[in-house]
Each structure stands twice: as structure tokens, then as C-alpha cells.
Amino acid sequence: MNKQFLCILFFFISMLVYAQDKSKSVLKPFKIGFLYNYGSNENFIFDDPDYTYTSNTYKLQAFYNLGNWKNVDFDLIVQPQVQFLKHQLINEQYITPDQADYLRKRIAFTASKKMNLYGLEFGFASKIKLTQELNLQGTISLGFSYIDTRSERLAKGFTFIENFSIGLSHQIYEHSFLYIGSNFGHVSNLNFQKPNDGYNILGLEIGYSYLLF
Numbered sequence: 494m495n496k497q498f499l500c501i502l503f504f505f506i507s508m509l510v511y512a513q514d515k516s517k518s519v520l521k522p523f524k525i526g527f528l529y530n531y532g533s534n535e536n537f538i539f540d541d542p543d544y545t546y547t548s549n550t551y552k553l554q555a556f557y558n559l560g561n562w563k564n565v566d567f568d569l570i571v572q573p574q575v576q577f578l579k580h581q582l583i584n585e586q587y588i589t590p591d592q593a594d595y596l597r598k599r600i601a602f603t604a605s606k607k608m609n610l611y612g613l614e615f616g617f618a619s620k621i622k623l624t625q626e627l628n629l630q631g632t633i634s635l636g637f638s639y640i641d642t643r644s645e646r647l648a649k650g651f652t653f654i655e656n657f658s659i660g661l662s663h664q665i666y667e668h669s670f671l672y673i674g675s676n677f678g679h680v681s682n683l684n685f686q687k688p689n690d691g692y693n694i695l696g697l698e699i700g701y702s703y704l705l706f
Contacts, residue, residue, distance in 0.1 A: 522706050523556055524556035530549075532547065536642055541560070545583060552574040553576060554571070568617070568620070578607065578640075580646075590695050602675065610641070613637055613638070616632045616658075631658070635655075636655075638654050648688060659674055660674015668703055672698075672702065673698070675697055697699045
């Protein structure tokens, strides 16, 4: 997991450096936008019976062009965000007797709780033109974040967020784009703290972006 993360992070940094060499206006995005995502662990892929977990995520987006290859365009998407989370441990046996003060932890962790996550995410997006107005878009994202509440699956504090999204971007007006897609998301801290079982979600997302130039 650590090697994969470092390789992907190195790739993002390399692409950003390449973009800086190609353009003096690298800090000025060519497009800005907003994206909303709803995700849950209760789906046909995960559906872990030990817990429930839902996320409502709001992202601001700044798009930077990284060039193109053949008929594929590449963008860097910088995404500050806030996630409003709901979580509850369903299976109290998840807290095993070998853990210190396990009875108190069972009571605390089986209570429904609301949590917040604040993060900054960097997405590498590739787009393939299907029609004049419609693009197929795939995005791999990594980010740094802070979660404000401890649970049986993840410690409070510094975390990483990882997402893979695929969807359709449609130009609805001359400068306006509508995006609809789905994503797989993961939150963990790479074992910097314990516990670190993390959360997995499958989500739906919708976004709007505006072309600046």
C-alpha cells in the first residue's frame, strides 16, 4: 500500500512539474467548478455488516490542463473539500475482549455518530471525446485530510483520501459543463495511527464547471 501511494504521488508531482515548464500561467486554472458526492459502504460491492457509513462530500474544483496525447486530454484537478459523515458500529463483537477497556469502547462505538473530514485532494483526469459536447472522464485522486472524530475503524486526526471516479462531462452551454459519475472512495492513514481499518464507499456524484478561457 505504501509503495503504491508513493508511486502515484511521484506521478502527480511529475505531471505538475511538467505543467509548470509548459506554461507560465500554471497557477491560473482554465476552469473552475463544484462537485457533490454521496457515498455509502452499503452497496453491492462492500456492504460490510459490521458498520454503517455514509458521506456527503462538497468539493471546490480548479482545473489545470496537462496536455493531450492522441485523442486523450489530461487535467490536474485541485479539490479542497469537506465531508459530512455518519457512522455507527453495528457488530459490537468487532471490539474484542483483548482490547483495553473493551466494554466501554463497545458502548461508545456502537452509538451513532456524526463526523467531519476536511481535505485537499489532487486528481489526475483523462478525457476522451465521444461527441462534440460529450466526454468520457476518468479520474484518479489522492489527498490529505483531517477527520475530527475517532471510531473503532479509524483514529482521529491526519488521514489520506483516495478516489477513483468515472463519468460523463457534457457541455451544456458555451462555457458551462455538467458532470455525472460514480466513484470508489477510501479513507485511511497508512498506519500512522491505530486503528487504521479505514472506510470504503461507492458513491454517485454530480458537478458543474465553468470555462474561464
